[in-house]
Amino acid sequence: MDNFKKMAVGLVAIDFGKSSERLQKIGIDSNFNTTQTFSPALVVTNVIVYILSFVGLVFLVMILYSGFKMIFAGGNDQEIDAAKTRLKNAVLGFIVIVLAFSILLFIRATVLNVL
Numbered sequence: 001m002d003n004f005k006k007m008a009v010g011l012v013a014i015d016f017g018k019s020s021e022r023l024q025k026i027g028i029d030s031n032f033n034t035t036q037t038f039s040p041a042l043v044v045t046n047v048i049v050y051i052l053s054f055v056g057l058v059f060l061v062m063i064l065y066s067g068f069k070m071i072f073a074g075g076n077d078q079e080i081d082a083a084k085t086r087l088k089n090a091v092l093g094f095i096v097i098v099l100a101f102s103i104l105l106f107i108r109a110t111v112l113n114v115l
Contacts (some may be wrong), residue, residue, distance in 0.1 A: 063091060
């Protein structure tokens with residue numbers, strides 16, 4: 001873990017109190033050294049979490065873009081219909097990503113016993 005991540009995790013843990021207990025729970029000792037060994041499965045799930053987060057952000061931007069296109073369509077029915085279709089697809093995609101993210105976190109928490 002690089003120093004910035006260690007510092008951020010430490011600040012979050014200190015902010016909520018009982019810092020040493022919280023740090024040990026996530027695998028960092030009081031000197032900010034990692035105490036957990038990272039398995040390939042953990043690395044893969046972390047990569048998938050980052051990918052799903054990015055794709056979810058893309059769908060969120062698509063939802064906002066579609067809303068703006070509907071607002072600024074100027075009464076053009078073709079543009080409004082295209083924006084409605086894009087909005088519907090973006091919302092469905094966002095729902096799929098949220099479900100995939102929750103399933104991944106559930107599997108990660110139960111099977112891998114990781115926070």
